[in-house]
Amino acid sequence: MFFRWDWLRPVLTAPIVPTLGPVHPQAMTVDLFEDTLRAAATHRSFLRYDKDRRWSSGKEEAVLRSNVVHQPGHTLIPTLTRRGGGTVKVFAYGHRDSVIDEASELATKLAATHAAANARVVRPLGPETGCPRGTRVQLQDFTARACPDPAGPVRPVTDWPTVVQETFFSFAQAMAGEGLAFLYTRMQAGRCGPVLAAAVESRIVGAIGPMEVRGDATGCLQLMPQYFAVLPEARGQGLGRLLWRAAMHWGQSHGAAYQLLQTEVSGPSDRLCQSEGLISLGFVHTTRVQLPHPVP
Numbered sequence: 001m002f003f004r005w006d007w008l009r010p011v012l013t014a015p016i017v018p019t020l021g022p023v024h025p026q027a028m029t030v031d032l033f034e035d036t037l038r039a040a041a042t043h044r045s046f047l048r049y050d051k052d053r054r055w056s057s058g059k060e061e062a063v064l065r066s067n068v069v070h071q072p073g074h075t076l077i078p079t080l081t082r083r084g085g086g087t088v089k090v091f092a093y094g095h096r097d098s099v100i101d102e103a104s105e106l107a108t109k110l111a112a113t114h115a116a117a118n119a120r121v122v123r124p125l126g127p128e129t130g131c132p133r134g135t136r137v138q139l140q141d142f143t144a145r146a147c148p149d150p151a152g153p154v155r156p157v158t159d160w161p162t163v164v165q166e167t168f169f170s171f172a173q174a175m176a177g178e179g180l181a182f183l184y185t186r187m188q189a190g191r192c193g194p195v196l197a198a199a200v201e202s203r204i205v206g207a208i209g210p211m212e213v214r215g216d217a218t219g220c221l222q223l224m225p226q227y228f229a230v231l232p233e234a235r236g237q238g239l240g241r242l243l244w245r246a247a248m249h250w251g252q253s254h255g256a257a258y259q260l261l262q263t264e265v266s267g268p269s270d271r272l273c274q275s276e277g278l279i280s281l282g283f284v285h286t287t288r289v290q291l292p293h294p295v296p
Helices: 007-010 031-041 100-112 168-174 178-188 239-253 266-276
Strands: 061-063 069-071 074-081 087-094 118-125 135-141 155-156 196-200 203-209 213-215 219-223 227-230 256-263 278-286
Touching: 007 069, 007 074, 007 087, 031 061, 074 100, 087 100, 100 118, 135 266, 155 239, 168 178, 168 203, 178 203, 178 227, 196 239, 203 239, 219 239, 227 239, 227 256, 239 266, 256 266
Parallel strands: 087 118, 219 256
Antiparallel strands: 061 074, 069 074, 074 087, 118 278, 135 256, 135 278, 155 196, 196 203, 203 227, 213 219
């Protein structure tokens, strides 16, 4: 056992685990953190409940086991991703603001050691945080209340007439910045679950998906995160809310107990989730570390 739970638990202000992201509060155990270290020992190894298994055959991010700082009052857990020139992230768990400086120093050192072009400090913050920045972690509890079918012009893409389905490509290209172009390639390859789409006048103008339910570290079923977008010219008509409620109905109907989401604080999705009564579990604030220029 590497981590001492009596050291780690008091500084876990939000349910964020390195390489895994948000997890259900009831799944936050010392074993979960130990699992990330064991996965790092096996090259590009996925944990069986890792949400990224949907997208890749190998894990891109791994904990730098030998560089973990674990002490009473604070824990620093660095990770390395090789994609895009390489990125070192240091997850900074601790209540004192000085933990940011310590994490930045470690990130700078490890970026040089691993020739990584980028370095970040990731700090989870509790739900009571005033003036939060970054992303909010939210919980949709499907066991708390019913999520009825909202009806309206929303159905799986494959249930729309062919002439409507064919408009998904142009929609996906227009919303490439929201990940829809990538999602389209997965749909064409038959490598993801259903995608729900909203259509107006025989043209797809919004979508959410893929819809997939998988077990978490405890075996509890969760609705996995989705890509979600509505064309700018189609906003303000309530289509985003219809898509969201249709997705929640799908998740509950397919046995999911909950869903975890990350939304940009004060962004459209954040305001939607807050208005729909989701539970705020905390925030994640990511800071870019300015690296020194390499010596010629």
